[in-house]
Amino acid sequence: MKRYFLIILVLGFFLSTPFVFGGECVHVNNGTLVDRVGGTIPPTGYDKWGYDYGQQRFKGTICSASRGEDPFCKPPYQTVEHMESSKQRMIWNDAFISTQDCDGDGMLDRHAGFDTYIGSGAWIMISLEGSYTEKGVTYRGKSSAKHIAAEPTDVLRDGKWYNSKGKYLGKKLWEYFIFTDTCLYEWTE
Numbered sequence: 091m092k093r094y095f096l097i098i099l100v101l102g103f104f105l106s107t108p109f110v111f112g113g114e115c116v117h118v119n120n121g122t123l124v125d126r127v128g129g130t131i132p133p134t135g136y137d138k139w140g141y142d143y144g145q146q147r148f149k150g151t152i153c154s155a156s157r158g159e160d161p162f163c164k165p166p167y168q169t170v171e172h173m174e175s176s177k178q179r180m181i182w183n184d185a186f187i188s189t190q191d192c193d194g195d196g197m198l199d200r201h202a203g204f205d206t207y208i209g210s211g212a213w214i215m216i217s218l219e220g221s222y223t224e225k226g227v228t229y230r231g232k233s234s235a236k237h238i239a240a241e242p243t244d245v246l247r248d249g250k251w252y253n254s255k256g257k258y259l260g261k262k263l264w265e266y267f268i269f270t271d272t273c274l275y276e277w278t279e
């Protein structure tokens with residue numbers, strides 16, 4: 091069941107709206123911006139979930155990455171304890187989540203300058219390490235993956251992205267991303 095180490099659902103990645111410059115930018119260091127669930131973002135360092143928006147990085151668990159909202163993290167799911175102890179790391183670039191709010195919605199900008207992530211150059215890298223138990227067997231694993239926004243010329247067909255020349259790029263992820271460059275190792279004890 092390798093899917094456990096490919097879980098990368100992060101709340102709010104789907105919810106972006108077209109970017110419109112608001113005329114003034116507020117940096118995360120200001121301490122007044124909020125995250126996607128309304129929590130105030132600390133001016134520096136990690137928030138309680140493990141997000142450091144100023145340094146564009148995350149250090150936590152699979153469950154804290156989704157702020158506890160991932161269905162895999164809710165009881166009575168049998169592996170919840172293992173999932174909560176699984177380590178997750180992420181880094182991303184400015185196009186993915188900026189360190190500023192320039193469209194005036196009080197949240198850090200996503201795909202700044204673009205209507206959607208398409209063509210924005212956004213990317214995020216996610217690595218996971220941990221274990222889970224299924225039918226009495228404990229599995230340990232590691233995975234890492236880089237996800238990049240599709241280009242305007244890329245074509246989505248049957249849940250897979252191809253470039254304009256027909257070369258396969260990767261599976262569809264969220265709405266506009268390509269699931270690519272995945273390394274996955276899993277073993278039992």
Ligand SMILES: [Ca+2]
Nearest residue numbers: 191197198199
């Ligand atoms: Ca914003």
